[in-house]
Amino acid sequence: MTLTLNGEPRSFDGPAHLQALVSSLGLDPRKVAVERNLEIVPRSLYAATPIAEGDRIEIVHFIGGG
Amino acid sequence: MDSATDITTKAVPAAEDTWTVAGRTFTSRLIVGTGKYKDYAQNAAAAEAAGAEIVTVALRRVNLSDPSLPMLADYVKPDRFTYLPNTAGCFTGEDAVRTLRLAREAGGWSLVKLEVLSDPKHLYPDMEETLRALKMLVAEGFDVMVYCSDDPVYARKLEDAGAAAIMPLGAPIGSGLGIQNRVGIRLIIEAAKVPVIVDAGVGTASDATIAMELGCDGVLMNTAIAEARDPVRMGRAMKHAVIAGREAYLAGRMPKKLYADPSSPLAGLI
Numbered sequence: 001m002t003l004t005l006n007g008e009p010r011s012f013d014g015p016a017h018l019q020a021l022v023s024s025l026g027l028d029p030r031k032v033a034v035e036r037n038l039e040i041v042p043r044s045l046y047a048a049t050p051i052a053e054g055d056r057i058e059i060v061h062f063i064g065g066g
Numbered sequence: 067m068d069s070a071t072d073i074t075t076k077a078v079p080a081a082e083d084t085w086t087v088a089g090r091t092f093t094s095r096l097i098v099g100t101g102k103y104k105d106y107a108q109n110a111a112a113a114e115a116a117g118a119e120i121v122t123v124a125l126r127r128v129n130l131s132d133p134s135l136p137m138l139a140d141y142v143k144p145d146r147f148t149y150l151p152n153t154a155g156c157f158t159g160e161d162a163v164r165t166l167r168l169a170r171e172a173g174g175w176s177l178v179k180l181e182v183l184s185d186p187k188h189l190y191p192d193m194e195e196t197l198r199a200l201k202m203l204v205a206e207g208f209d210v211m212v213y214c215s216d217d218p219v220y221a222r223k224l225e226d227a228g229a230a231a232i233m234p235l236g237a238p239i240g241s242g243l244g245i246q247n248r249v250g251i252r253l254i255i256e257a258a259k260v261p262v263i264v265d266a267g268v269g270t271a272s273d274a275t276i277a278m279e280l281g282c283d284g285v286l287m288n289t290a291i292a293e294a295r296d297p298v299r300m301g302r303a304m305k306h307a308v309i310a311g312r313e314a315y316l317a318g319r320m321p322k323k324l325y326a327d328p329s330s331p332l333a334g335l336i
Contacts, residue, residue, distance in 0.1 A: 065124025066099030066288030
C-alpha cells in the first residue's frame with residue numbers, strides 16, 4: 001500500500017497496523033508520537049490501529065528548540 | 067563542645083527560594099532552550115552549567131531517511147530536565163494545539179509552552195491568536211506557559227483565561243537586545259498571580275540580572291547561551307546572573323539619590 005508518511009509518499013507492505021510500520025522504520029515507539037489522518041494514536045494502541053492505502057501518517061519526536 | 071560541631075548545629079539552611087508552576091516546584095529560575103547548539107552534547111553541558119531544571123524543546127517530524135541520527139533525549143535527558151514542549155513555528159491557534167497534542171502524547175505530560183507567532187521578521191506573538199489557542203488548550207487540560215507581548219492588558223487576559231505562567235518577551239526572539247520595556251514587564255509582574263518568566267531578548271548576563279531585579283519569577287533564554295563563543299561558560303554566567311538578580315530583588319535595592327552621599331563618616335575628620 002502507499003502511505004503519505006511525514007508528507008512524502010512511501011510504500012509499505014508489512015502487516016497493516018501502526019506497530020508494524022513504526023518498527024519497520026527502526027523507530028523506538030517510546031520516543032515518538034504518531035498521528036493518523038490528523039488523529040493522534042495513543043502509543044498503547046499502535047498494534048490495534050489499522051493502516052490503509054492513502055493514509056496520512058505523521059511521526060514526530062522532540063528535538064532541540066527555544 | 068568542639069567548634070566544628072558547634073558550627074554544624076548552629077548552621078541554618080539557606081532559605082528555600084523556590085517557585086511553582088502548575089503544581090510543580092523548581093529551585094532554578096533559569097529555563098534554557100535547546101536550539102542552535104553545535105551538537106546535543108554541547109547543549110547538555112551548557113544546560114547543566116546553567117543549573118537549569120526546565121528545558122524547552124520543539125516537536126518535529128522524525129527523519130525517516132536516517133533514524134539513527136542522534137536524538138535530543140539521549141543527551142539532554144528527560145529524567146534530569148523537565149521538558150517544556152513549545153509551539154515554535156506555529157502561526158495559527160490550530161497549528162499550536164495540534165503540535166501540543168502530539169507533544170503530550172510523545173512526552174506524557176501536560177505542561178507546555180504556547181507561542182503563536184506573527185511576522186517572521188520580528189517573531190512578535192500574535193496575541194489575539196495566542197489567547198484563542200490558550201482557551202482551546204486549557205479546555206483540553208493543558209498547563210500552559212504563554213509567550214506573550216509586554217502588554218499588561220493582554221497579560222491579564224491570559225491569566226483570566228487560565229494561563230499557568232505569563233512569559234513576556236524582553237526583546238525579539240534571538241535578538242539579544244536586552245530588556246526593552248521594563249515598565250511593561252514590571253506592571254505585568256505587579257498584577258500577576260501566576261509566575262512571570264521573561265522569555266526572549268536576553269543577550270548577556272546583565273540582561274538576565276535586570277529581568278530578575280524587576281521581580282519576575284524566572285528567565286527563559288536560548289540564543290544568548292547557544293550563540294556565545296563558549297556556551298558552557300555563558301551557561302554558568304547566566305546561572306550566576308539570575309541568582310544575583312533574584313537576590314538583589316529580595317534584598318531590596320537602596321533608593322536612588324540625585325547627589326552624592328559619602329560612605330565614610332564626616333565626624334572625627336582630622
